[in-house]
Amino acid sequence: MKIAIAQLNPIIGDIKNNAQKIIEVAHQASQDNVELLLTPELSLCGYPPKDLLFRHDFITMMAEELKAIALKVPKNISLLIGLATENPQAMEKGEKPLYNSIALIQKGEIKQIFHKQLLPNYDVFEEKRYFAIGKNSNYFEINNIKIGVTICEDLWNDELFWGKKNYKINPIKSIQEKGVELILNLSASPYVLRKQQLRETMLKYLVNRHKIPIIYANQVGGNDDLIFDGNSFAVNKQSQIVVRGKGYQTDLIYLEYSSQTKDILPGNIATIATEEEEIYQALILGVKDYAHKCGFNKAVLGLSGGIDSALVAKIAVDALGKENVLGVLMPSPYSSEYSIIDAQHLAKNLEIKTEKIPIKPMMDNFNTSLQPVFNDNTFGIAQENLQSRIRGTILMALANKYGYLLLSTGNKSEMAVGYCTLYGDMNGGLAVIADIPKTKVFGLCRWLNHEQEIIPNNIIIKPPSAELKPEQKDEDSLPPYPILDEILERYLNFHQSEKDIINSGYDYDTVKKVLKLVVRAEFKRKQAPPVLKITDRAFGTGWKMPIASRW
Incomplete structure (x- = not known):
């Protein structure tokens, strides 16, 4: 038969x-x-x-x-x-x-x-x-x-x-x-x-x-x-x-x-497929079907010169076609020259169209308008997040104007500890890599480059930075990503307690800080775009945690 x-x-x-x-x-x-x-x-x-x-x-x-x-x-x-x-x-x-x-x-x-x-x-x-x-x-x-x-x-x-x-x-x-x-x-x-x-x-x-x-x-x-x-x-x-x-x-x-x-x-x-192949093929399928089933033909995303936006851009090209992806460079006074060069190099490799919109004039206008209310000239987290929100607003404006799907570029490590700005880099219709830890993002980009350089090598080797203030590095605020991701995997995937993680050999203060950040960021995750699920414990449909809690 x-x-x-x-x-x-x-x-x-x-x-x-x-x-x-x-x-x-x-x-x-x-x-x-x-x-x-x-x-x-x-x-x-x-x-x-x-x-x-x-x-x-x-x-x-x-x-x-x-x-x-x-x-x-x-x-x-x-x-x-x-x-x-x-x-x-x-x-x-x-x-x-x-x-x-x-x-x-x-x-x-x-x-x-x-x-x-x-x-x-x-x-x-x-x-x-x-x-x-x-x-x-x-x-x-x-x-x-x-x-x-x-x-x-x-x-x-x-x-x-x-x-x-x-x-x-x-x-x-x-x-x-x-x-x-x-x-x-x-x-x-x-x-x-x-x-x-x-x-x-x-x-x-x-x-x-x-x-x-x-x-x-x-x-x-x-x-x-x-x-x-x-x-x-x-x-x-x-x-x-x-x-x-x-x-x-x-x-x-x-x-x-x-x-x-x-x-x-x-x-x-x-x-x-191999592990990298299956993750990558799954993400391509997720982006392609989400876009087409929701009526989108084109996508837009911010290109910072960082590794997260580089990976999302490559996924978008393979899902929708290079002619249907727009990358937007939005440098601030704190963006390094290398980041702009890296973003342009990536766009050239992917053969995608780009727009460059410097955000300094908008930053100056915000600062001028807020100065009387802030009542000082101290540069802090509010000014850092304003940059991200300006960029998010620009991207949403382009998405609305031309009917593009805005792809957000935050990874799982950032989503877990809240190292992403609500109404800023969390803006978007789909969170493409928000179930991919930062260390896996690096691994996927190296895998993509196994035959030829697609992701510029400088993007892979340079220290991660949000570039929201001078000389900023992610490690100024977070543990090194290999340590952070190990702690997060134990806590999120294996449901280990704070005590269990510390007893496994991780620094007491580091574990306390990371788990506190995870709990405090819950309100952000509730407002995030849909997160493509590739692990057993993704921030999405199956994640059901309270916001107002003290656990």
């Missing part, structure tokens, strides 16, 4: 166009003699639809489009589509009104509906807010082959693999007991660094334990702060990866299931 995975990139809420893409790929697969076509979780509406699920017309449109799809796809192909369906017993049993479902279409009819049994409610997931729990593991048949259907999280509860049970039931074990020969998992699994390796390790374990091959179909694309990497794959009964689709792009992946051996035959196996 020939099977295909349609690794789709839906637009959330664009139900009719998502349906049309499904119909088109079904016709393409049918021409290639595919008998069974898989699409990802909630492929009809896109994942995650969030509170659109509260709209009755949204649910009705999905049901109507599902019927239309059934009539428009070829009759010789069986099709699995992800969508939200109504729970008819919601009122009677006090349950949520919807299910996260998979519909099976065969011969022009909706034959079966399968419901997700494990609903994640952690990190970026809030499925219990919307969905009722599916009660039954189930299967369908093609050519007398029993095929089990699971949805994303349904795979993620093997107590032996994890060392604990996260849910009361294990759908894989239940579906095995029904005598299925093949298990499908239709997912919308967001990207984080090295998650593909975890998925493949887990599925190999499950196949080895249950002796049933598994096909894993995943969504691809950027949806707000979340990035979906695709990388759909299949594991045979020997726990080997025999098929893998492309990462970070749509794909139609073909594979063969043998009814004689009851196993998946070897097919094409796309390679897994």
